[in-house]
Amino acid sequence: MPIPFETLIPYGIIIAMFGVTGAGLNKIKNMQSGGKRHRWSIDQWDRQMMDRDRRLTGYLRGQTDNPIAPPGFELNNPWRVEKRMS
Template identity: 45%
Template sequence: MPVPFEALIPLGLITGFFGASGILFQKLKVSVNEGQPPRYGLDRWDRVMMERDLRLTGTMRGQSHQTTAPAEFSTNSAWDLETEHL
């Protein structure tokens, strides 16, 4: 029994749209992560290093090649200041 060619047009459209949306979603994820693949399974150490990179370079994925930290790094502490409650 032959396949009706009319059924191939919607099948091609559906496949094309699913493929295009998958490619666009992947490109969006990569662009959000500054051109690098997304991170999965982050533990506490990874999050601390991401905060350090944010304070050093201004981005979560950026890394610095300088051997010494900039002068601003000593004043932008990651510690939250406690307020005294009387």
């Protein structure tokens, strides 16, 4: 007994929405990485260097070849220190 094609329309819509969602998430991650591919298995060193790059360039994955840091970077310390007791 054949299945009417109307019963398969919801499954087609669901599969299409999964595809649209996956493509949208991929595009957002690509835009957040400055046009580079998403990184996997990031360890502490990679996080530290990516944070440094973000502070230097404004982008998480941005890199610069300028040997001189931008103005204000000398005070842009990522380390959080406790307040001094007086």
